[in-house]
Amino acid sequence: MIAGTNYIGKSTRRVDGIKKVTGQAPYIAEFNPADLVHGYVINSRIAKGKITSIHREKALKVPGVREIFTHENVPLEVKIDSDYTDPLSPPGSPFRPLYDDKILYNGQPIALIVADTFETAAFAAGLVEVEYEEEDHGEVDLKKNLEQATHEDVPDPAEPRGNAEDAFEDSESKIEAEYYQPREYHNPMEPFASVASWNEEEGSFSIYDKIQGVSSSQGYIAGIFNLEKEKVRVISPFIGGAFGSGLRPQYQLFFAAMASKALKLPVKVVMTRTQMFTFGHRPACLQRVKLSADKTGKLTSIQHEAFSETSKFEKFNETIVDWSGLMYECENVKLDYQLVPLDVYTPMDMRAPGGSTGIFALECAMDELAIETGIDPLELRLINYAEKDQNENKPFSSKELKACYQRAAEKFGWQNRKPEPRSNKQGNKLVGYGMATGVWEAMQQKSSAKAILTAGGKLTVSSGTADIGTGTYTIMSQIAAEMLGISLENVEFKLGDSTLPEAPIEGGSWTASSVGSAVKLVCSKLQETIFAMAAQTNTDIFENKLIENAVFSNGEISVGNSTAIPYVEIIKAAGKKSIEVEVNSEPEDDRSNYSCYSHSCVMVEVHVDEDTGMISVPRVVNAIAGGKILNPKTAESQIIGGVAWGIGMALEEEGMMDSRNGRIMNANLAEYHVAVHADVQEIDVIFVEEQDDIVNPLGAKGLGELGIVGVASAISNALYNATGKRVRELPFTLDKVL
């Protein structure tokens, strides 16, 4: 079956681009149903203890204030028999806003003021006096609470192999190091927002929510209010960035829904920027790595242990240490992962969760081993190249990492690296080169999709997935247009609505792979339907023809050298207005016999001012093996975005929590530094050819996470090359290299 209109693999502008740049793409806080009222959340100022009183009187007197909800007057129905879990709840019991007087973390939402305007609600919030009884300052410092580390309810990492401890002792070259990563906060451009409308007659909710999967919010609200899922409709058409923070429903959703049902009015709750620091975040993590090698640089042992923070009510876990058993060939491996419960909110996934953390430590350690053995860092990685996944004892579905190393090295000029630190100078600047390997799992989930082709020649494909800015609308439209052989303008892709066919929550870089496979499948079913319908009315042409002989191109079907028949005519001839098919797509069985990963090689140049320690990253090359690239334009943007974030993660990002009160002291974008334009200079993205017939029917691996993985390690390694100083604690601020 050959399609004549080729879109897959071609650089294509975003189909929603015009809408976005002209302000016609509505974001959640822009929905304003009639009679809307506004909620403003008050947050706790202590980390641990209880509320002794909340004085609402003054605030209630403010004209325009409708109600103030606290744990004392919240409707009972959200306390009794309510289930607050969501599809991605980790082990433990999820946070329940306004459940009682207990304070579990600083920043905890403790009241909602509802008023006619946002400004009135925000003003009145300042008049609410809250008295607390502080139990103690709370435990918020990971390093000071390592003795609380636990394996309980923590998934075991990959099985140990060989005897890493003995091999380490017996080896000639060895390194041992500790790496630390602070809390990081997502801060997407769009703050979290929900608009909820309760329909008393129908007993149903209509909700606009910022979420990476409408099914997540739907299940959450249905569980809290004991409703059938069908009674909760969630819509989320555009998302101004989320990066994992929208994988789980956030507290503004609860507040909007609760207040709407109680007041019988539509309620909007939007978080302030400061409140964007009062829920999930990338957890602080301490890692210890021991590596050893023989004279030739062959790894003789790998030991990697990680201590990651979680809340005291949920055990949030990530895959941090397993990468160390996967990336390099080694017979002796020992991995350990523990969680340290602290008085903070439950951490959550942030771009390349676990991967960007674990690889940071492993790839810095590999560089330290390269220095120790006197082997070029790139050469050391090639010496230890893993041809199969030793964690799982499976072959890779595809792995063009060697091509990544080679192409990155060529483009970057790796051969010009001077191994001796401080030996490359440009004026007052010390120049350093560094590299790291990146990796991410290529996952696929079950997904559904529906396609409708009308007698007017328009194709609408839909799936309840999300576009978090990655280009889902665009690549799904491309796949559908190519499959059916119709122009992109005649294709519409719908997403972000819980009434659409169910799709997985948008995360893990699996949307292109999962939803893309469903879209491909539903379009091939549509091809079959068109073929069958055409064959019925054109028996002469289609006699003895199989669908494999059919060509779907330019809105027409043809077989062999026959005259092409427009779909429009086929549908009309059948006396129909449209044809419709729906499918459920699942990963193929064969996939489980393989390990499916995407890989990358990151090379960076850093400049360090010899006097001031100021660091810049003038050049990054990131070579990617990500299977079939569906849209090079959006794919490149994904990787550039990942690299830019990696630069910020390396040099700037740090949530500064004061251990005296568990409060984030830099909860704004002036003091919580992320990379600015001036930080992000030349970034070269290279996609290497990678054929993969196993990973999924599209051969695509997903690129959302991979771009950031390895960037911080490459920068750390380059800093060592530039200055001779090894920085193992993120972020690498100038005082650490001086």
Next chain:
Amino acid sequence: MNNISFTRAENIEGAIKKANNKQGKVKFIGGGTNLLDLMKYRVENPDHLIDINELKLSKIESTEVGGLLLGATVTNADTAYHEEVEQRYPLLSKAMLAAASTQLRNMATNGGNLLQRTRCYYFYDTSTPCNKREPGSGCSALEGFNRIHAILGESEHCIASHPSDMAVALAALDATVKVTGEEEGHRSIPILEFHRLPGDTPHIETNLKDGELITGIELPKKGFPEHYAYIKVRDRPSYAFALVSVAAALELDGEEITDIRIALGGVAHKPWRKPEVEKEYYGKKASRENFEALAEKLIEGATGYGDNDFKIPLAKKTIVRALTEAIEK
């Protein structure tokens, strides 16, 4: 709602009269780039805002003594890119362009820049003690996060630093702040006497009196266009405040120093300068050894509070670097 009056003043006399006649807290507002943020954080809670953008303070003019008068409501961007500022006072232009971001510089005014308040984390967070925000409540930064805090001239009551870049260049240039008030009429305050050290009154940051309005900043004739440097050491190359900044200006006769000015930002509650130390180097050679000795003396007595210890050696290195760059120009 929080009732705030907002009035637009039409002339200087009117603005001052308005300020003095109002009951409650009065603030003049120019660009509002810092004031509005502080109001949102409920750190500043004025009862009255008097908009001064209509006053005739938006010009840059030559003075009779050959200097330049920068109007109080001229934006930072317009000042930095003003031809005469660029040519005669490039140190000021460079410092101003190192500040904030393009958008902020387009809004922020010269008068407001001098009155911007510290970036101390605790000052902004009303749930923590802060002597500057709430006198007598204590200083949270002493034993808290103090990486961006002062190492010189601080007190046990406050270790906040002044965030301005412009003021640092003005300090090096010996600028004068022109103010007008009801009681004392027009007066001039030398820039080094404009801002105060915290002492036991960190909430009083300048020697401006109640109801006094900054009308302009006067630059003296001498602008050091030949030998100058502004080096701003910060955590990212844009939209970040100085950890340490150095404004250096020299006049040379051959290799001999005939005039030398060094002002530091990010290290104290005000732009930090020691003219008496500078004078010791008049007539001396513009050499690295002398610069190092001078740096040592300027930073003498500096105290670190943990996170900001690195500023002490960093300030010294940056002074030497700035002076070296200045003489190489």
